[in-house]
Amino acid sequence: MKFTNKTQLYIFVALVLTITFITVLFHYSIHITDALTLETLTDYGIQISIWRIVFEPFIGVLLFFNRSFFAIEELKFLLYWLLAIFTIYSIIKSILIKEKQLIKKFIFRQLVNLPIIGGLWFAAFVLILFIPLPNNTIVNNSKNSVLVNTHSHNDFSHDGVISQDGLWKWHKRNGFDAFYITDHNNHDKTFEFVQAQRNYEFPNEPLVMCGEEFSGSNHLSLLGLKAKFSTQGFTDSTAINLTHSGRGVVIVNHWFDGEKMSLEYYKNLGVDGFEIENTATNFTYDRKLYKKIKNYCQENNLIMLGGVDFHGYGNACSLWNAFDIPGWQSLDPVAKENAILKIIKTRDQDKLQVLLYNDRPYYTEKNLLFSPVFTLFNYFRTLDFYQIISWIFWILFFAIIKNTISSNNKLQKQFSTHRLVSVFGVLGAFFLLGLSLVYQLRIENIIGFTEMYEEYSALLFYTGLVFLVYSGVVTSFKIFIRKA
Incomplete structure (x- = not known):
């Protein structure tokens, strides 16, 4: 390829050299770390x-x-x-x-x-x-580690935007062996979904388990629920005692987000542990507070785990709980859940690691x-060799297109930057309107649960409509009216 403009050649070379320079000289390998020890874990890729x-x-x-x-x-x-x-x-x-x-x-x-x-x-x-x-996903190369999420929501939560089936597929795609659905203040639909899996209506991997996020003085995960019941009007102690009586466990969720009651308060109520990390609330909360929770749990024999707290937003996963359970594949669904619950009940932190996806240095909200x-x-x-090649290919691809257009006056008029911007605007508007329609179609099947579909459908529709009218008028003027 021969560049007709030396400036374009210089830009192409500068971009390629800059990307390569940063990647090679300042390379940061993506890895999995232990949230409690901050050590890099080589058993996971x-x-x-x-x-x-x-x-x-x-x-x-x-x-x-x-x-x-x-x-x-x-x-x-x-x-x-x-x-x-x-x-x-x-x-x-x-x-x-x-x-x-x-x-x-x-x-x-x-x-x-x-x-x-x-x-x-x-x-x-x-x-x-x-x-x-x-997105990137974890590779579990360990011998006995079972990857579990103890905190997730679907559209039977008031703030969820993903179906039960979609939630199961998301966990499968992100390397989980099992997960709890912890919808807000209800678990009837989760219980039915779990029973459907036990009846082989869909695959048993990843394993779905029944829980609920109880909204008391703080959000509490009630895990291992075996029957339908309503927690409406329950106090913290009632919810905790009822869960324990059914051989379940209770985890205090994202206590660091608000600190509504003391750590001592929840310990005295008999909770089994605390979330030490929660990727939906505050992934990098004050490390002094982190040490406070960690030290308290260690001193009082309380388990620490991480909560993905997935609601359907931001689909990349950055956290897994690794339970040490030998012979996992040979266990039936009931035995698998009992093995998970046993580690939490016995507060055996040696058999539970909180894994974090690490692709950048730690930083705070400052600046x-x-x-x-x-x-x-x-x-x-963080780029590897193949990702760099991809960048070089696409830079070269667009450089060739740009060079071809620049050498042809007719093409310059047809594919000018200001025209393309408005065309992309029209495409962006159709995307927003299309997603609005998808959410609108989901409302009927979820009435009385999530409020998000209706809210987002309206927001996306009106935003997309305004965007479409504006971009459409601008595009028409630039392409059709000017041509006439």
């Missing part, structure tokens, strides 16, 4: 989806932001950075334009494109939040304004 590798520049960056410690806040700051870069580019470009009439025309185009850029950011945000992209820059830098640090 990372599997990268072939689809992610093929489309790495598009999927990889989104997934890396998805796993950020403060994802929503950081994505907001990413928008600010994009707007700032867009503004700076517009100012520099307008200065370089010599004819005043063309300057006015260029500035007008940029102002017209500004809302579309905001809309595309929102569409990308929704994509990260709701669509199950092919999040600059987090998009550091997140992008850390992303490139």
Whole structure:
């Protein structure tokens, strides 16, 4: 390929060299760590989806932001950075334009494109939040470790946005051997789903188990429930005692998020342990508080585990509980759950590790304004050889297209940047409207449970409609009216 513009050649070479330089000289290997000891665990590896590798520049960056410690806040700051870069580019470009009439025309185009850029950011945000992209998954190379999630929700929780079947598939995709469904203040539907699996209506791996997240003075996971009952109006002690009487266990969820009652209070009520990490609440809460919980549990023989607390948002998984259970595959479903519950009941921390996915250095909420820059830098640090090749391929692919268009005046007019921006705006709007329709169709089957489908369906519909009208008008003007 021969570049008709030396600037394009320099940009291509600079991008390839920068990515390679960061990856090679500052490489950060993705690994699994023990949340209690902070040691790297060599018995577990990372599997990268072939689809992610093929489309790495598009999927990889989104997934890396998805796993950020403060994802929503950081994505907001990413928008600010994009707007700032867009503004700076517009100012520099307008200065370089010599004819005043063309300057006015260029500035007008940029102002017209500004809302579309905001809309595309929102569409990308929704994509990260709701669509199950092919994220990295854990590879369990250990001899006896069984990967379990003790905290998850579906759309029978008031704040869930995933079906029971979807939740089962999500756990299967993310390497779990078993998981508890802990919907808020009810478990009737979970109990029926568990019975359906026991009746071989769908595969037994991963194993589904019945629990409930009881909203008392703090959220409590009631695990190992064997019958239907309502916890409405229960006190903490009643919920705990009833669960224990049925040979279940009780875990205090994300106590660090609010500290509503003391650790001593829950210990005296007879809880079995505490979540030491919760990836849905605050993945990097104050480490002083972390040490307080850890020391208290160790001193009082209370089990520590991690909660994924998955609700259907942000589909990348970053936490697993590894139970040491020899002969897992030979056990029947009842024996498997009893083995899990036994480790929790006996508070045997030596047989339970909390695993964390680690793809970046630890950081706090300070200076999040600059987090998009550091997140992008850390992303490139984690790439392997095949991901770098993917980046080089796509950079070269778009460089060839750009070079071809630049050498043809007719193509330059048809595929100009300002036209493509509005076309992508239309596509982004259709994506939002399509997802709104999907959620609208789910409402009927879930009335009385989740409130999210109706809320998100309305939000996505009106946002998508406004976005579609605006992008459609701009696209029509740029392509059809101007051509006429």
